[in-house]
Amino acid sequence: MKFDLTGKSALVTGGGSGIGKAISVVLAEHGAHVYILEMNLENAHDTIKEIQEKGGTVEAHSCNVANKKQVNEIIALIAEKGKIDILVNNAGIAHVGNIENTEEEDLDRLYQVNIKGVYNCAQAAINTMKTNGGVIINMASVASSVGIFDRFAYSMTKGAVLTMTYSIAKDYIKYGIRCNCISPARIHTPFVDGFIKKNYPDNETEMFEKLSKTQPIGRMGSPEEVANLALYLCSDEASFITGSNYVLDGGFITLNGN
Known part of the structure; x- marks a missing residue:
């Protein structure tokens, strides 16, 4: 079977709903043991149920990705059970506003989740991946690459996700760690x-x-379309791909205005 993840473990942040749920389900369908990190465990209930009904294996942990101590403790606990093969940094929050009506509190809130959350999880996971290699997928956005009206703080954080992806890919290729990001338009x-x-x-x-x-x-787009791309990038079929940004946007970047 192509895209076979049997025997691999995958950690998905924000895996309880939307894109995170779809990614968790499709990775489990292809054999991965999925660990879901969610702020509120109740949000993961439906995802867990769907995966188990389809014969997959899944665990969920309550975790605020912005809390470094909590992230380190949970990922260390997971790593004690075996290697972490895949990390999908999906958890994120949004904000509508330009620079004038973006309050300092808004900027800090988005930074904590969308930037620091990716940093926290990637740093902790890389420490466990350096021995056997692994895959990191970061959820960026079309806003990482082009200007989006009234999305100042969100665009700032997603731009950082894109460049963090490039840095991780370059710094850790020697350890067999691949790092890519997905940039969806509206899903x-x-x-x-x-x-x-x-x-x-x-x-x-x-x-x-x-x-x-x-x-x-x-x-x-649909969450399942994003999940199918994530599945490919996590699989051995994508073993030659690292340091890439995959735009999934229905032509948003290249065709708008033409």
Whole structure:
């Protein structure tokens, strides 16, 4: 079977919903033992249930990725059970606003999760991967590469994720550690539905269509499409790939305005 992850362990942050859930499920379907790191364990319940119903193996740990001590303790605990082969840094939060209406507290909050959270988890995992190699996938964004209207703080953090990916790939290739990132455009997740419902309660359908058409392909991506790309990058079939940014955007970057 291609993309066979049998015997490998995969740690997915924010694996309880949306893209993280889809990645956790598809990695488990292909044989990986999945460890989910979630701030609130209740958020991982549905993911655990789906994986187990499909015959996969999964564990969940309550973890705030912004808390370095907590991250180190949990990843050390997981590493005691065996090597960590895959880390998917998926946990992240968003913010709407330009530089003038982005408060210092907003900037700090996004930094703690989207940048420091990736740093915390990658640093802890690399320490366990240096012996046997491994794969790190960071969730970046189209906002890492192009300007997005009213997304100052979010774009800043995702730009950092992209450059952290490049640095890790270069510094640790000698240890057999591959590091790549995925840069999605708008993906249809529960977060998107909640955002529309909260901010546009009187015209949800219209706004969903408008946001969908932001992508030249005419729709949002699905979490499963992101997960399938992550599966490939985590597998041995992608063993020649490191230090790359994979854009998954329905033509957003190259076709908008043409």
